[in-house]
Amino acid sequence: MRLGVCYYPEHWPQHMWPRDAKRMAELGLSRVRIGEFAWSRIEPEPGRFDWDWLDQAIDKLHEAGLGIILGTPTATPPKWLVDRMPDMIALDAQGRPRGFGSRRHYCFSHDGYREEAARITRAVADRYGRHKGVVGWQTDNEYGCHDTVQSFSTAARDAFRSWLAERYGSIDALNEAWGNVFWSMEARSFEEIELPNLTVTEANPAHWLAFRRFSSDQVVRFNRVQVDILRALSPGRDIMHNAMGFYTGYDHHDLAADLDVLGWDSYPLGFLEMFRFSDEEKLAFARSGHPDIAAFHHDLYRGCAAGRGAEGRWSVLEQQPGPVNWARHNPAPLPGMVRLWTLEALAHGAELVSYFRWRQFPKAQEQMHAGLLRPDDASAPAFAEVEQVATELDAWAEPGPGVKHAAIVFSYPAEWMTQIQPQGEGCSALWAAFRSYEALRRQGLNVDILAPDAPLDGYRLIVVPCLPIVPDDLADRLASSASQVIIGPRSGSRDADFAIPEGLPPGPLADLVGGRVVLSETLRPGLFHNGAGWNVTRWLERLEGDAEAELVCDDGTIACWRNGRVRYCAAWPEGQLIQTIVGRAAADAGLPVDLLPEGRRRRTCERLTFEFEYLAGGVSVSATA
Amino acid sequence: MRLGVCYYPEHWPQHMWPRDAKRMAELGLSRVRIGEFAWSRIEPEPGRFDWDWLDQAIDKLHEAGLGIILGTPTATPPKWLVDRMPDMIALDAQGRPRGFGSRRHYCFSHDGYREEAARITRAVADRYGRHKGVVGWQTDNEYGCHDTVQSFSTAARDAFRSWLAERYGSIDALNEAWGNVFWSMEARSFEEIELPNLTVTEANPAHWLAFRRFSSDQVVRFNRVQVDILRALSPGRDIMHNAMGFYTGYDHHDLAADLDVLGWDSYPLGFLEMFRFSDEEKLAFARSGHPDIAAFHHDLYRGCAAGRGAEGRWSVLEQQPGPVNWARHNPAPLPGMVRLWTLEALAHGAELVSYFRWRQFPKAQEQMHAGLLRPDDASAPAFAEVEQVATELDAWAEPGPGVKHAAIVFSYPAEWMTQIQPQGEGCSALWAAFRSYEALRRQGLNVDILAPDAPLDGYRLIVVPCLPIVPDDLADRLASSASQVIIGPRSGSRDADFAIPEGLPPGPLADLVGGRVVLSETLRPGLFHNGAGWNVTRWLERLEGDAEAELVCDDGTIACWRNGRVRYCAAWPEGQLIQTIVGRAAADAGLPVDLLPEGRRRRTCERLTFEFEYLAGGVSVSATA
Amino acid sequence: MRLGVCYYPEHWPQHMWPRDAKRMAELGLSRVRIGEFAWSRIEPEPGRFDWDWLDQAIDKLHEAGLGIILGTPTATPPKWLVDRMPDMIALDAQGRPRGFGSRRHYCFSHDGYREEAARITRAVADRYGRHKGVVGWQTDNEYGCHDTVQSFSTAARDAFRSWLAERYGSIDALNEAWGNVFWSMEARSFEEIELPNLTVTEANPAHWLAFRRFSSDQVVRFNRVQVDILRALSPGRDIMHNAMGFYTGYDHHDLAADLDVLGWDSYPLGFLEMFRFSDEEKLAFARSGHPDIAAFHHDLYRGCAAGRGAEGRWSVLEQQPGPVNWARHNPAPLPGMVRLWTLEALAHGAELVSYFRWRQFPKAQEQMHAGLLRPDDASAPAFAEVEQVATELDAWAEPGPGVKHAAIVFSYPAEWMTQIQPQGEGCSALWAAFRSYEALRRQGLNVDILAPDAPLDGYRLIVVPCLPIVPDDLADRLASSASQVIIGPRSGSRDADFAIPEGLPPGPLADLVGGRVVLSETLRPGLFHNGAGWNVTRWLERLEGDAEAELVCDDGTIACWRNGRVRYCAAWPEGQLIQTIVGRAAADAGLPVDLLPEGRRRRTCERLTFEFEYLAGGVSVSATA
Numbered sequence A, B, C: 001m002r003l004g005v006c007y008y009p010e011h012w013p014q015h016m017w018p019r020d021a022k023r024m025a026e027l028g029l030s031r032v033r034i035g036e037f038a039w040s041r042i043e044p045e046p047g048r049f050d051w052d053w054l055d056q057a058i059d060k061l062h063e064a065g066l067g068i069i070l071g072t073p074t075a076t077p078p079k080w081l082v083d084r085m086p087d088m089i090a091l092d093a094q095g096r097p098r099g100f101g102s103r104r105h106y107c108f109s110h111d112g113y114r115e116e117a118a119r120i121t122r123a124v125a126d127r128y129g130r131h132k133g134v135v136g137w138q139t140d141n142e143y144g145c146h147d148t149v150q151s152f153s154t155a156a157r158d159a160f161r162s163w164l165a166e167r168y169g170s171i172d173a174l175n176e177a178w179g180n181v182f183w184s185m186e187a188r189s190f191e192e193i194e195l196p197n198l199t200v201t202e203a204n205p206a207h208w209l210a211f212r213r214f215s216s217d218q219v220v221r222f223n224r225v226q227v228d229i230l231r232a233l234s235p236g237r238d239i240m241h242n243a244m245g246f247y248t249g250y251d252h253h254d255l256a257a258d259l260d261v262l263g264w265d266s267y268p269l270g271f272l273e274m275f276r277f278s279d280e281e282k283l284a285f286a287r288s289g290h291p292d293i294a295a296f297h298h299d300l301y302r303g304c305a306a307g308r309g310a311e312g313r314w315s316v317l318e319q320q321p322g323p324v325n326w327a328r329h330n331p332a333p334l335p336g337m338v339r340l341w342t343l344e345a346l347a348h349g350a351e352l353v354s355y356f357r358w359r360q361f362p363k364a365q366e367q368m369h370a371g372l373l374r375p376d377d378a379s380a381p382a383f384a385e386v387e388q389v390a391t392e393l394d395a396w397a398e399p400g401p402g403v404k405h406a407a408i409v410f411s412y413p414a415e416w417m418t419q420i421q422p423q424g425e426g427c428s429a430l431w432a433a434f435r436s437y438e439a440l441r442r443q444g445l446n447v448d449i450l451a452p453d454a455p456l457d458g459y460r461l462i463v464v465p466c467l468p469i470v471p472d473d474l475a476d477r478l479a480s481s482a483s484q485v486i487i488g489p490r491s492g493s494r495d496a497d498f499a500i501p502e503g504l505p506p507g508p509l510a511d512l513v514g515g516r517v518v519l520s521e522t523l524r525p526g527l528f529h530n531g532a533g534w535n536v537t538r539w540l541e542r543l544e545g546d547a548e549a550e551l552v553c554d555d556g557t558i559a560c561w562r563n564g565r566v567r568y569c570a571a572w573p574e575g576q577l578i579q580t581i582v583g584r585a586a587a588d589a590g591l592p593v594d595l596l597p598e599g600r601r602r603r604t605c606e607r608l609t610f611e612f613e614y615l616a617g618g619v620s621v622s623a624t625a
């Protein structure tokens, strides 16, 4: 695994660049990511390019031995460009323009902007595509950051109508698939379909799901334009994009299919603070991050990247080096965490960990975001940890792939469906996947996170936490595996257009599960059914069928059903319930279960085994037994 | 009392209709409500009507012996209609259009849409008005659902100005009545009056009250157009509308005056979850509904319907049969609740309970809303309960009218006033009425809920929980009754245009109360005055006058005053305070008081007495002693 | 000190005016504030003035011996004026117009409205400027009330561009100062700078700070137009404006520089309820107000007014006399509070306390706001308290100036910066100042609140709670004083354009502090470091330098550093931590420290010493020892 850093030469005087490059190399870094926000410096006026500074920067970095990952600057089109086509701006769900003044101020469906993005990509790739120092490309930056995938502009509406026409062929097919007869929502042509925002009450969930799919496809299409240009003009370089944490605005399986390497930006403390964790968790892990945040995304994005056929290639393109500026509260990491997070990435198979950023910039929006260096050029606390881990990597560079234990099946449309129709607060497919992942990791197991169409070979335990739409052959593939299987609520509960299947949920999984879901209900916090050390919370389904009750509450409510190798979790998969089910299934699978303490996690690779002590910031590495 | 069901033949293949009709009849249902969302199927293109399917549906239902309640489909105008006059769309208070894509996408003040609504009503009534199977009509559906009574469109603004001109005659009269001299808000003509939204800080409360009255009047006017057409074209059929729970967007007394039967849609679990109940109540009654929710609305709407002179005719046009889809959490009812809720309606004098809906529809917005049948056509849990209660109704069909015990006086403008000017959080006239109702019901008493101008004869206890505007003769009518009277805070505190009366509150009730309110204050949660088993919370008034202090706090604060038969509750009527006052007044009235356990309620009819055990889902019925 | 009252003759029939005037005088009042909302009565039609009524009102008040403070009515332009130039309306940050129907419906940047405001000011001043009864003027009313300083209109945008051009000279200078290279935000001309609202994610903090400065300047400019007219047409009269509580929308130092007397409107109970106090404080002080609310503002505004050179002249132009109408909950003050608040103003050097209002108006927005008289003309509870304190003032009229103990340094841009970039919830410079003030007052000390450029002579203790931008000479002035100094977090952490200084925080204060801040982090509630009776909460900085650790947590975290006479509080200044630091510094300063009970406060003037018992509504006055 390599180490790298994100660097913005345009922020600093030119005389600092050579020294910066030298210090990077001395620190043990071999990669540097640059350029992704520099459009206004590359093309200060329409059509007038200023390459000098970037030539210099690239040369200096290259001369120091660093491989350069160059970003296309399309996340930050300059003001003159926006002024030339003001309707390139996205509209939010309330109909308000999302204008210039920060970043990501564009609508993915705007043809004119897509052409401009292609133009600047071509210009940059023309100039540097075959530069020896350039080893990779990053397209744009964090697609979807600041909730920018969905746009409610005229451009989006028109593109949505074309997308629908292509998907459904006829308006009658759409009306039928969506059930538009309900509430007289039937359209007579695709031109009668509006965007699903600003309706009186919620729009048809099928309408929303189509819009989510469309919006995701627009991102993939936008990205592909750049990928095609870069492949043509910069042969042999890896093309990447940097995904985010707990973010599902587009389908990362689809995006990754066009990339060589899927990157992601890892901010464990910020994510802990801003996402669904309980207040207790936010306090307990305030300085370390919840111990599964980084690992979950490593495994998720490795799975997304695996869509191209091989073992997925992935990297950490940004890594938190200290306090950030964007969470509600922004504490400093415990000493040791920057090293620990780096080794967690190593243990999961990253190709690169790139710290964000080299030196804290004293101005503008991210002035409170730490770097490896302080604004005064002195070392920030992370610097020494990187120095240490860079040395350690010499010994641990090849831990080998993770030993196959358990797999989780997750899809992006699953999360879209539970967002569109939660039916009860907190019922999110992504969160079900995270809590299932946590339960498996607490048992000391390795976990792969797979797309629904990924091969299932070699796993002794497969968990499908919440997968409303299942591929036709998933049931067969699960049946023909020898694995223990856990299927969670809502799985198989919808067809591709958000309709309940004819034979009731779990639809195509019914034979496997040995039952059908005849009633679903949701429970407010505090309303639960008591079990033996676990509870039924949040969601509860009643089943009819041949499966046997395995976990039964004091009041007779059945929390978990069993049909041979297959368990069905009829309540929300969280807390002690999913821990209990996972524990039983793992034991039945003959997996090496070992309930770890709260802050400890393990990763078993072929050659090395890592033990992470999150609450102490410590890591121990040993040869795998 | 009859049983019925809501049915959407347009959702199902035609071959299912005869069998559905037969099963309904066999189940013991004799009414079926249809058609209210079917405009796009009745008139798929402008001016082209497709009656075939509806002819068939009506005939099949009629042939099975069911009486049909036909809905006018005006809550869901089709897309082609909206596209022909886009300004029929309402604007919300933020100025955003509330467009097509769900339902209720129209502004009540739009002349063009009112004409279109008349046209489709005439078309449907022309075709089926004299059909033998059609026994009743429902106009539109749930006026005001999704907060749709108020619109801030140009059509609404223009209509509001005309309405004001009619009400006030001259702009000087309006300026004077509203006190527009305050903050230089004086207008020189009605054209200078804007809608009260989007002001810098709150608009004049008199302005808001006028707008609330206007908005209510627009609903009544819109409905009357349909009523007039239906009366002319479908003689002898009952005309109804379905009101909602805890909803006060328009004056139901006014609407009911134009109807034969006032219907309402009863969703006890959804209402519990979504309204002002405490978290403790939401947990305790999660599966049964708070035991006064359904009964309160039965008594409220019977009172609204009584405005036409006779004992009010009312029905439950929708009844929750299982989990719904629209609350924050959607649990399943306890076994027995569907039967219990049905019998509660019987005990209160409903003509009909119609379950919503026959079969769960697997698509679109309400796919998670239970029916009597599951989407796969099998029985849902409610089915057997309906079967049982249908049989029981043979024996209990005629419980007789409720014995007269206590009355609550409530008006819709009272609630508008407390919404416009709460002065302290949670001070709602509707909620004061509900908590007073609960206190009376806990004593085992029957309660009627009356309009301020309704006759007061026969009640031994009359409660006026919070009635800012009182009719001129109410004081006299209360004085000349022999009843015990409880008057609550803010009563008589405003004239018809939201001004404090010259002689201070309680205005025309001052002699009755024996005092005047010289100070009002509101108290944050936790700030209270201790009494003997009760507390002063939320609201407190100081009185001057001849009345005697009856309930005095430890610190000397007077919570309740007494002037002969009349008590004045000077604090917010809730909790143990209103329970204590009601208990004393009921005892003084010689009523059969009997404090019931938390989940038990009683309804004493002339022939039968019902005891409801909400927390157990049970009902016992006995001959009235 | 004089007493006065706010009076609205236009609300009452003319025959009441003489009697009202007489009662005011008899009560002991000598000032009456009128006219500030009466534009629609002064100029009922464009260009047609109706002076008769106001002539009468002024004459009657003057005849009763009252000195009149006349308000310019520019906070409430009439509807006809708005209709003539609809674009005078401000737009809110969401782009919505903030229209007619309440008050303050104008954009400070609209040239046309500023001319109209000048025109009406000239008209009123022409007529009454030399009237013997008129002793003072109030410009407009509560600039910024209802969040009205910032407008996002076209007028504001254009004016902002001009303001920027003047401030920065060249667009390159602006780009450099703001760091616009970050995210390609560079502009090519001032016409490319937009307002900072409706951006995709947060705009550049430098952009926001400039907009806050600009918006403040627009208020000052608007006010100055009126001041210039009044000075010319009404020589010798005091010109005032009434500021508000906990309000920082514009720079009061700048505004006060143009005024003779800075007034403010004191509503201790409303402010307690609506601002950052904890729920515990809101309960404990619900009926008295937190004991530092009024005093803090007295001292703050006296400091603002001192900018003109002399000891600052200031007044309470509105004083709460009972429950108000605008807080979330509106309790009545304890008996004695109206007198206590009056004496607190006396003790702090007010020239005038003017109660708001004479008689409760039974109509419109403030009908629930108490007055000295009830709507029925009888005395409200405050009346007798005013009567008492008016008599007492005969004896205590001349308490003398406050003895100099401690000073707090506060600036409005400091608060703007912490609002723009809190970095952690609750980190507000204003609140840091308030909590520091509270800590000093709890020690029985007098506190002056100073602008950063105010003279520091005579204080034995100077606290700089949170001052990101420091004047160049502040460090020198602090160093050359003999005072104990406490400097709080973020002080010196930014240059004038929101950039971190080259040498790191505390920038120019580094030598004084004896260290530099190398890391800042924020802590969620519950995440703290334990000290000995105090905790580190909310914010924490790490220092490097020569200073010595003075307060060290159990875990080694340093909460407070000391460098000779200078202490640096490296955590958020609140609770027991700031109390401890203040206690030590005050002791070192030889100040008479004396930790007072929770509800007691003291003010030591040259001749009289006041002890206030907030929780009992009592005051004792004695000769200063």
Ligand SMILES: [Zn+2]
Binding pocket: A142, A145, A146
């Ligand atoms: Zn981001």
Ligand SMILES: [Zn+2]
Binding pocket: B142, B145, B146
């Ligand atoms: Zn509804």
Ligand SMILES: [Zn+2]
Binding pocket: C142, C145, C146
């Ligand atoms: Zn105000």
